[in-house]
Amino acid sequence: MRKKIVAGNWKMNLNLQEGLALANELKAALAADKPNCDVVICTPFIHLAKVADVVAGTVIGLGAENCADKEKGAFTGEVSAAQVKSTGAQYVILGHSERRAYYGETAEILKEKVNLALANGLKVIFCIGEVLEEREAGKQNEVVGSQLADSLFDLTEEQLANIILAYEPVWAIGTGKTATAEQAEDMHAFIRGVIAGRFGEAAAESISILYGGSCKPSNAKEIFSKPDVDGGLIGGAALKCADFKGIIDAWK
Ligand code: PEP
Numbered sequence: 001m002r003k004k005i006v007a008g009n010w011k012m013n014l015n016l017q018e019g020l021a022l023a024n025e026l027k028a029a030l031a032a033d034k035p036n037c038d039v040v041i042c043t044p045f046i047h048l049a050k051v052a053d054v055v056a057g058t059v060i061g062l063g064a065e066n067c068a069d070k071e072k073g074a075f076t077g078e079v080s081a082a083q084v085k086s087t088g089a090q091y092v093i094l095g096h097s098e099r100r101a102y103y104g105e106t107a108e109i110l111k112e113k114v115n116l117a118l119a120n121g122l123k124v125i126f127c128i129g130e131v132l133e134e135r136e137a138g139k140q141n142e143v144v145g146s147q148l149a150d151s152l153f154d155l156t157e158e159q160l161a162n163i164i165l166a167y168e169p170v171w172a173i174g175t176g177k178t179a180t181a182e183q184a185e186d187m188h189a190f191i192r193g194v195i196a197g198r199f200g201e202a203a204a205e206s207i208s209i210l211y212g213g214s215c216k217p218s219n220a221k222e223i224f225s226k227p228d229v230d231g232g233l234i235g236g237a238a239l240k241c242a243d244f245k246g247i248i249d250a251w252k
Contacts, residue, residue: 003208004037004224005164005231006248007125008238009065009093012044019047023054025241030059036251037231041238042093042125045079052088063091063125066099069112081113081120092117093233095127095151097170107150114151118159125164125233126152127212128191132171140169141190148194157199165191165209166233172213174235181222181229184211188228217246224250 014022023041030039042063043051052062064087068078084092094113099105105113110126117124128147130140144167152163167187169179179187188209196204211223212233223229231251237243 002206002230003164004251005040005208005210006035006037006234006244006251007040007042007063007091007093007164007166007210007231008234008244009096009212010041010043010047010238011065011098011235013239014044014047016046016050019043020050020054022239022241023047023051023060026244027054027058027060029241029245030248033245033249035059035248037248039248040091040125042091045084048084048087048089056088061091062087062089063093063122064089065093065096067092067094067113067117067122069109069116071116081116081122084117085120085122089122091123091125091164093125093127093166095147097127097129097131097168097173101170107147110151111154114155114163118155118162123162123164125166125210127166127168127233129168129170129173129213135169135171140187144187144191145194148191149198153198157203160195160199160203160207163207165195165207166212167191167209168212168233174214176214178214178216178219178223179211181226184223184229185226188226192228215247217243217250220247220250 040061064084067081130143208230210231210233215232
């Protein structure tokens with residue numbers, strides 16, 4: 001049985017005090033009402049060490065939103081995978097479309113980041129997804145297939161076991177426009193097929209594939225009901241405890 005996961009991506013929101021308050025609120029909400037899925041919050045670097053203390057011993061996992069493509073050294077302003085791991089975090093988001101689009105993260109750079117994250121014992125939430133023009137041209141499978149092949153196909157099956165995929169159609173991120181449950185299922189089934197082609201059926205059956213893009217309490221249940229959708233990567237709705245909890249509850 002593959003893992004069901006709801007992961008939040010705080011992006012560049014919340015100061016340290018606000019982040020700690022949100023983590024504490026979520027901790028209380030999930031202690032009072034246990035989730036039926038894994039729950040992860042991915043925060044800015046500055047929150048990690050303190051949020052790690054808040055969520056220690058709870059059901060809540062912790063992740064960063066990025067890490068460097070270099071091991072260590074003179075890379076001012078960067079944060080390495082080893083540094084992320086040392087905060088107590090267990091996950092890192094890599095390949096988010098905002099990193100690809102605004103910070104020029106190529107497949108090659110992402111390959112380095114994935115290798116360093118895995119080598120340092122982090123689980124990777126690896127994002128893939130097409131932009132609107134690609135979807136309108138019917139090229140979404142080609143684009144997503146290449147994103148998978150170009151950054152992940154050199155991994156071993158053992159390494160792949162620490163990868164979670166997040167299909168995030170770029171046109172649905174932060175826009176209020178959600179993919180339909182059918183569009184999500186079509187793509188997730190395609191992704192599982194691509195993974196099966198490279199790593200085999202067993203690996204494809206056990207990898208979790210999350211949907212991301214304007215997911216909210218009102219649409220999560222329908223999207224999560226699809227057989228190849230194993231949960232969600234949540235942006236905006238992860239910033240309010242009640243909304244995030246509402247999405248977590250979609251697994252009940
Ligand atoms: C995201 O950026 O990962 C995301 C899914 O954002 P939103 O939920 O706000 O669309």
